[in-house]
Amino acid sequence: MALEPDYGETLISDEEAEALTSAAREILGDPIRTADLYDLEQQIQDEVADEW
DSSP, X not given: OOOOOOGGGSBOOHHHHHHSOHHHHHHXXXXXXXXXXXXXXXXXXXXXXXXX
């Protein structure tokens, strides 16, 4: 039985990658890991919350 990678090490799906803007893909680099995408989402959420 093969070991599954940890959640944060899992690469995002092709469908998720296609949904990203070119700017987001540039920020995240290649390959895009789930943890990297989550961290970017959290950063954006924090910035929006601070503005409000």
